[in-house]
Amino acid sequence: FLHLRGHKTLRKHCTEKYHNITTWTSKLCLFFPISTQTCHTELHAGQYYTLPPAHMRTLFPHGLPPRFQMQMKTFNEACVMVRQPALELITCLRKADYSEPALRYVLYGEKGCGKTLSLCHVLHFCSTQGWLVLHIPDAHLWVKNCRELLPSSSRPGRFDQPIQALNWLKNFKTTNEHFLSKIKTTQRYVWTKRESTEEGRPLGELVDQGVSRVKSSSDVVGALLRELRLQAGGAAEGAFRLAVAVDGVNALWGKTTLKKEDKSEVLPEELTLIHNLRKMLRNDWCGGAILTTLSQTGSLFKPRSAYLPMELLGEEGFDNMDPFVPIPVSNYSDKEFESCYLYYLDRNWLQHPHSRTEDGKKELIFLSSRNPSILERLCAFL
């Protein structure tokens, strides 16, 4: 779709000189979201690009980091920096062969480097390419702080989490509204004695079933994942590509803080949601990609300094995810820092007069050591 924007879309920064030279390209341009995405190459590294607000509401009801959401509200726009890890991932996705099993990508890096935001960037790319996006915003939320833990109705020994499943289904519906009517179920699912979903019904009905009947929502999630897995990348006309994005994938193989009634610990595989998600992450289906990030922030029983894949995933997690492509995300490079600094200056976010000087910039570099989240928090004070 066309979206006329009467304002600049890409900023150009002079790459040779790092002084405050910003030339706006303010021109009336037709904003093709698809073409903007496909023309992201190495040349665009370090530049900001704006995500259209309509996309933001549908695509990311639950995916963005909270501080970024606050920034979005303040600046009234969602500007994401094009960075090298995201570019690498996008090139891999473009070149990959989708008749082969799904490839797994793991974004890892130190705390606050931009893993979640890179993932969101790549998901935006996927959605503009017409993929179905299955985004689990934070797998850690499913292994801790769960008020209601019901024993599963379908399988003994498993536990359901109705509230989490319900929230996720609602957000999934918002994201992939247009797919839900096209995809049909391949099997009959029986929920209770009186309720069942027949074969050939649209997926939308399945999701509505989960939203309305909270008790069976976890099983609905399992059925949904199964359907998508079977039908992704098929040769049929309604073929679609599936992007499974899990943030904080190390939660699936870690420990939980949930307890059963007899105070014994719940293992992750005893949770229905986790069990189904693990099945999704195996590469026995084709026609899509699995994009994951590791996150120490919400993780349980892992030290603060752990960021490498094997440390966070553990033995079991590594063996399950193997073979995967690890993509490191690091702190800002010089150029990226420049870009971020100029963006904040341009938005008048840096109010303190000293921050606009060269010395102030050097201070910011020193204090934040070019870590994106620390820089953002520092600049919030200025």
Next chain:
Amino acid sequence: MAASTFCPALLPLLRINCKFNGVYTRISLNRRAAYSLGLTASNGVERQGLPERGNQGQRRQRRAVEPRTERMTVDQDWTAVYPTAASFKPNSVPLPVRMGYPVKRGVPPAKKGNLELIKIPNFLHLTPEAIKKHCEALKPFCTEWPAALDSDAKCEEHFPIQVESKAYVSAGPSLRNPNARIITLTVKLSSLNLDEHARKKLIRLSGERYNKDTDTLTITTDSCPMKQQNYDYAMYLLTVLYHESWKTEAWEKEKTRADMEEYVWEDSPSQKNILETLLRMRPLGEKEEEGEVREELLGRVEVQEYKDSVTKLKNEGETETNMQQYKEAVKKLLNI
């Protein structure tokens, strides 16, 4: 004289540190005030030491002489100054040593009267010259070093087992020292005839006594009362370890993956995963057998590289370089 005129004017509790002719004196004026008029000194300087009980008369203290250090030459024989272990004597050591905590923006206190320097052990009696003299004195009691053993490697080759023991000489009520019974036996495992299984078993049996970095086994024995007995015991332990490690027990067959010392890629989940992935990518033809295809897939260069990178990751731990290598291997394997 100055003191005598000042006395009445000064407060009774005042103490002055004065320096006259390079000698530090403390003139306490509180109790001596009454006696100051009666005191005379040879060159007009009042000299008073600490008040002695019942002594009211003039008591000439010994004149403080200059320390011995003033008269020491640079090339003197130090072994004569400190022939044996002795406590630190500030007037015998010509070094401007300071030791102690600097209080309130000061400096560490000087050596004169410094208890800290006296408390600590010093090695002033063990300078290289002193050691040389000790060696010269011991030489008549030693035999000659064999001329053929002129390098460490040769010593290691001909005498792989090294036994250390200490002898103690001291004058006291008893000549014996119980610490003399301790024996330390060191041997490098590379000089022993061991195969893979025996080596791993020996390392497991010796536990803490094995040093991985230097590949040495150290056995320390002190359970017997005599040195000879401890030596025999240490040799016995070595023999037993060696022979036991060559034997294979029946229950050793039950060694699981979790017991393995290092990561082995064959039959690991990683190998299974990669084979499954590759098989899915290239489905089996009709005439091909699974075993053959498996062998062929495992023989590919990319798979070997992948195997190396995973083994390295698991055995050596994760680093950025290892991760990069793994990433390259996976990319090549999956045709990205």
